[in-house]
Structure formats: structure tokens, C-alpha cells
Amino acid sequence: MDLGVIWRNLPFLLVQGFLGFGTFVGGTLRLAIPAIVLGFLLGIFIGLGRLAPQAWIRLPATLYVEFFRGVPLVMVIFWMWFIMPMVLQTAIPEFGVALVAFVVFEAAYLGEIVRAGIQSVPRGQVEAATAVGLTGPQTMRHVVLPQALKNMIPSLVTQFIVLFKDTSLASIIGFMDLTKAAQVVNNREIRPFELYLFIAVVYWICTYSMSRYARSLEHRLGPA
Amino acid sequence: MSYQFNWSVLWSGQSGQWLLSGLLLTLELSAAAWLLAVTLGIAAGALRTMPWKPLRALATFYVEFFRNVPLLVWMFFWYFGVPPLLPRGAQDWVFAHGLELWAAVCALGVYSGARFSEVLRSGIQSIPRTLLEASVASGLTVTQAYRYVLLPIALRIIIPPATSESLNLLKNSSVALTISVAELTFQTRQIETYTAKAIEALTAGTLIYLVLCVTVASLMGWVERRTAIPGLITGGRGKRG
Numbered sequence: 001m002d003l004g005v006i007w008r009n010l011p012f013l014l015v016q017g018f019l020g021f022g023t024f025v026g027g028t029l030r031l032a033i034p035a036i037v038l039g040f041l042l043g044i045f046i047g048l049g050r051l052a053p054q055a056w057i058r059l060p061a062t063l064y065v066e067f068f069r070g071v072p073l074v075m076v077i078f079w080m081w082f083i084m085p086m087v088l089q090t091a092i093p094e095f096g097v098a099l100v101a102f103v104v105f106e107a108a109y110l111g112e113i114v115r116a117g118i119q120s121v122p123r124g125q126v127e128a129a130t131a132v133g134l135t136g137p138q139t140m141r142h143v144v145l146p147q148a149l150k151n152m153i154p155s156l157v158t159q160f161i162v163l164f165k166d167t168s169l170a171s172i173i174g175f176m177d178l179t180k181a182a183q184v185v186n187n188r189e190i191r192p193f194e195l196y197l198f199i200a201v202v203y204w205i206c207t208y209s210m211s212r213y214a215r216s217l218e219h220r221l222g223p224a
Numbered sequence: 225m226s227y228q229f230n231w232s233v234l235w236s237g238q239s240g241q242w243l244l245s246g247l248l249l250t251l252e253l254s255a256a257a258w259l260l261a262v263t264l265g266i267a268a269g270a271l272r273t274m275p276w277k278p279l280r281a282l283a284t285f286y287v288e289f290f291r292n293v294p295l296l297v298w299m300f301f302w303y304f305g306v307p308p309l310l311p312r313g314a315q316d317w318v319f320a321h322g323l324e325l326w327a328a329v330c331a332l333g334v335y336s337g338a339r340f341s342e343v344l345r346s347g348i349q350s351i352p353r354t355l356l357e358a359s360v361a362s363g364l365t366v367t368q369a370y371r372y373v374l375l376p377i378a379l380r381i382i383i384p385p386a387t388s389e390s391l392n393l394l395k396n397s398s399v400a401l402t403i404s405v406a407e408l409t410f411q412t413r414q415i416e417t418y419t420a421k422a423i424e425a426l427t428a429g430t431l432i433y434l435v436l437c438v439t440v441a442s443l444m445g446w447v448e449r450r451t452a453i454p455g456l457i458t459g460g461r462g463k464r465g
Contacts, residue, residue, distance in 0.1 A: 070437035071430055072398035074409055079430070082422035086227060161292070168294035172402055179296055192304030200293040200301065207292040 005191040006198045017181025018202065025095055026176025032167045035102040036160050042107035047114025061111070068108035073166055077101045081173050098170035106163050113159060117152035118144060150221055157214035161207045168203070178202060233419040234428050246411030247432055253325065253407055254394045257332035261393060264337025269344045283341075291338035295399050298335050303327035303403040328400035336393045343389050347382035348374075380451050387444040391437050398433075408432060 006013075012022070020027015049061030068076070080101040084092045121144050129139040171180035182199045186192050233239055264286075271283035290298070303324060307315055318326055351374055359369035398409040406414075412429030416422045 066438075067434070070395075070434040070441075072395040072409065072433060074398040074401065075412075075426065075430055075433065078409075078413070079426050082416075082426065086422075165292070165294040168296045169399070171296070179294070179300075182297075183300070186304065192300065193306070193309060196297055196301040196305045200289075200297050203293045203297060204289055208288060211292065 001194060002191055003194060005185070005189050005194050009185045009189070012185065013178065013181050013199070014202070017176065017178040020176075024176035025093060026180065028164075028167055028177040028179075031095065031098055031102070031170055031175065031177060032164045035099055035106065035167065036163055038099070038103045039106040039163065040110055040156070042103055043110025044114050046107050046111030047118065050111060050115045051118060065108045065111055068105055069112075073101070073105050073169060074172065076105045077169060077173060080104075094170065094173050094175040097173060098167070098175050102163060102166065102170075106159070106166075109159055109162070110156070113152055113155045114148070116155070117148040120151045121147045153221065154214050154218045157210060157217065161210050161214075164207060164210070165203065227423065229424065230421055231424055233415070233421045233424055237419075239415045239419070239425075239428075242411040242414055243408070243428060243432065246406060246408040246429075249325075249406055250394070250397050250408040253328055253332065253400060253405065254397045256329045257336060257397065258390060258393055260329060260333025261336035261340050264334060265340030265344055268337065268341040269348075272341075272345065287338045287341050289338075290335055291342070293335075295331065295335050295396055296402060298331040299328065299399055299403050302331045302334075306330075324400075324403045324405045327403055328397070328405045332393060332397060332400065336389065336396070339389055339392075340386070343382060343385045347385065348378050350381055351377055377453065380453055383444060383448045383451065387441065387448075391440055394436060394440070395433065 016022030016024060016026065018028050020030035046061050046064060049057050050065065052058045052061070077098065080097045084097055084100065125143055125147065126139055129143040134142065167177060168179040171177055171183065174180070176184075178199050182195045186195050189195070234243075268283045268286055271279050272287075274280055274283075306327070307318060307323060310318070355377070356366075356369055356374060359373045360366060364372065397407055400407050401410040401413065404410065408429055412425050415425040415428070419425065
């Protein structure tokens with residue numbers, strides 16, 4: 001064990017790799033946060049689409065979800081890596097490729113969470129809203145979605161943890177995140193055990209605190 | 225976008241052979257990791273019910289630490305980090321017997337084991353306590369109650385989340401390409417490298433994964449319906465991660 005290797009490379013690992021401030025475009029957080037926000041926004045559309053009464057909206061949304069749930073994320077990343085420069089006719093930075101891949105992929109899972117959350121709202125709520133004179137979109141906005149969102153929060157946080165962990169896969173196309181930074185340091189110092197254990201602990205601290213937060217939310221909100 | 229499709233690259237040359245061997249290795253890797261994961265899952269679940277606190281703490285540590293760290297990090301850890309710590313003889317043996325495959329099985333199995341343990345635990349916890357009390361009241365011993373009442377129910381409840389966890393394991397086996405295990409995704413990339421036909425190669429790999437996953441899911445859906453417990457709402461695939 002030589003923990004000095006961690007200490008010597010701490011700024012590179014954490015400031016460059018984890019936060020993304022440095023010479024390379026990268027950073028685990030710089031990728032994870034926009035991916036979570038955009039993935040959730042797309043997920044809302046997918047989830048609502050899955051519940052649409054019109055078949056021409058429902059079927060594509062269902063296909064979308066089933067497709068992305070049957071394919072490994074690594075495959076989706078490679079697809080974007082090859083397809084995006086081809087379609088857009090220009091070089092795309094690794095950040096752009098990874099962001100699009102994560103948003104598109106996680107939206108399928110987040111969409112299912114949104115759908116389950118909306119379906120968990122009792123039917124009587126919709127009937128009551130209609131009875132007091134609210135229109136369909138008003139019912140959705142003022143009655144169904146606020147309750148659904150509350151039910152969704154624990155599974156949403158769980159899925160955000162999954163997305164956060166998945167961002168490590170952006171390193172396979174060369175994105176300089178925490179995992180890639182550890183690889184770079186390891187190539188120079190050859191201390192794989194210490195380095196990978198250290199970044200495992202960094203990932204764990206983030207995900208574990210997120211899951212503790214999810215659990216406390218679950219207790220506070222209680223079953224709806 | 226001006227791309228010349230040439231689907232014949234998938235069956236000319238060595239492509240077909242590569243895809244087939246990749247598929248077989250994916251299945252082998254997944255099967256071995258699945259066995260390890262289920263074993264570890266059951267062991268961790270059992271340890272968590274032990275009355276001696278250090279054992280419980282050990283199992284909790286395993287579950288919380290291994291499932292909350294990215295699989296890719298575990299791949300690198302087992303591939304690069306662990307072998308130098310092994311005794312000389314064991315080191316020589318793994319280097320001569322496909323180190324990358326062993327590392328992938330360990331990484332995938334140990335990672336998924338922590339997740340399986342949670343599936344088993346929530347399955348068992350979802351059974352009401354009163355069921356055990358009712359069984360004992362009707363004259364069964366505790367062992368009999370577990371054997372004839374609780375275990376059959378738990379196994380049925382576990383089917384949907386265990387299926388989705390197994391499918392995750394299958395899909396996650398693609399991460400093994402990072403430590404150059406020649407599984408399906410690796411072979412897909414190889415076809416791309418040799419033929420420069422990215423879309424064709426990726427389509428082939430993607431379709432194989434889709435067919436695998438849809439087949440397993442519908443097979444398990446059938447088992448689920450066959451063994452459904454009357455009066456209980458089941459169905460729905462669980463979360464991934």
C-alpha cells in the first residue's frame with residue numbers, strides 16, 4: 001500500500017476528474033448534473049406519451065422505452081459516437097456525445113418512473129377534479145402531477161444514483177471524468193489497487209449520501 | 225449524411241464467426257457471473273439475519289459498498305488492482321488462464337451479488353409476518369412454515385425483480401469490453417474496426433442484445449403468470465442500475 005500516490009495526484013483526480021476544472025474538458029459532475037436534468041425532462045415526455053390515449057403517441061413512446069431497456073448503455077454510447085458526427089457532419093466533443101447518450105438512454109428508465117408515479121394517483125382524484133370543472137391539462141398540472149411527483153421522488157433519486165454511476169462509462173470514449181483520471185494517473189504511477197479503491201470510495205461517498213437522502217425522503221413523505 | 229450501407233459485411237469474412245463467438249462468451253460470462261451473484265446474494269441475505277452484529281455489519285458493508293460504486297471501477301479494480309496482490313503461483317495461473325475473463329466474472333458477479341441480495345431481502349420482507357404466525361397457529365413447525373408457506377411465496381414474489389436484475393447483469397456484461405474480454409460488444413467493435421462499417425456492426429450487436437433480452441423477459445413473464453399468486457397484484461419489471 002502506498003497512499004502517497006493518492007495524495008500526490010489528489011488535485012488532478014478530484015479537481016480535474018471529478019469536478020472538471022482543468023486543462024481537459026471533463027468532470028464527472030459536469031456530465032452527471034446536466035444529464036440528470038435533461039434526462040428527467042425528456043423522461044416526463046416519454047412517461048406522459050406512454051399514457052396518451054392516442055395510439056400514434058403511445059406506441060412510439062412504448063417502443064422507445066422497450067428498445068432502450070433491452071440494449072446495454074455501452075452500445076448506446078458507441079452508437080452516438082459514430083452516428084452523431086455522421087449526421088451533424090462535424091466533429092462532436094466527447095462531452096456532447098456522452099451527454100446525448102445518457103439523456104436518451106436514461107429517459108427511457110425515468111419515463112417508466114414518471115408513468116408509474118402518475119398511475120399511482122387514485123382515479124377518484126381525476127374524477128373529482130373533472131367534477132369541480134377543471135379541464136384535462138388543468139387536472140394534470142394542479143391535481144395529478146403534484147401528487148405523482150411526491151410518489152416518484154424515492155425511485156427518481158435511485159435512478160439518479162444509477163445515472164451518476166453510469167457516467168463512469170463516458171471514459172470509454174475518452175471523456176476525462178474521475179474514472180479516466182484514475183486511469184491516466186495509473187498509467188504513470190502503476191498503483192492500480194490504491195487508485196481504483198480510492199475512486200471507488202469517492203463514488204461511494206456520493207451515491208451513499210444520495211441514497212441516505214432518498215431513504216429519509218421516503219420516511220418523511222410516507223406512503224401516499 | 226452520405227453513408228454507403230453494405231450489410232453484406234456482416235456475413236462475409238470473419239464477421240459472422242466473431243459475432244457468434246462474442247455471443248457465446250457473453251452468455252458464458254453472464255452465466256458464471258449470475259451463479260456467483262446469486263450465491264453471494266443469498267449468503268449476504270442470510271448473514272444479515274444473524275444475531276451476531278459483526279456478521280450483519282459485514283454483509284451490510286458488502287451490499288452498500290459494492291452496489292454503490294460503478295461497475296467499470298470494479299472491472300479495473302479486479303483486472304489491474306487484484307492480481308499483483310495474489311501469491312506468485314496464483315498470479316502465474318490467472319495470467320495463463322485468461323485473467324480478463326476471471327476479472328470480469330468477479331467484477332460482474334460481486335457487483336450484481338450485492339444487488340441480488342437487496343432483491344431477495346425486499347422479496348422476503350414483503351411477506352406479512354402474520355403469515356408465519358398463522359402457519360404456526362395452524363400446527364406447522366417454524367421450519368415447515370418456511371418450507372411449505374413462506375419460501376414458495378417469496379420465490380414467486382421475487383420472480384419479476386430477479387428477472388430484471390438478471391437482464392441487467394446480461395446487459396452489464398458489455399462493460400467487460402473495457403478489460404478486453406472478447407464478448408459481444410467487443411466483437412461488434414472489432415467488426416467496425418476491420419470493415420469500417422459502424423452502423424452495420426452496431427445494428428447487428430444491438431439486435432442480438434434486444435433479441436436476448438426480449439426472449440428472457442417474455443419467458444420469465446410466462447413463468448410469472450404460471451406461478452402467479454391469486455389475489456396479489458404482480459407484474460411490472462423493476463428498476464435497473
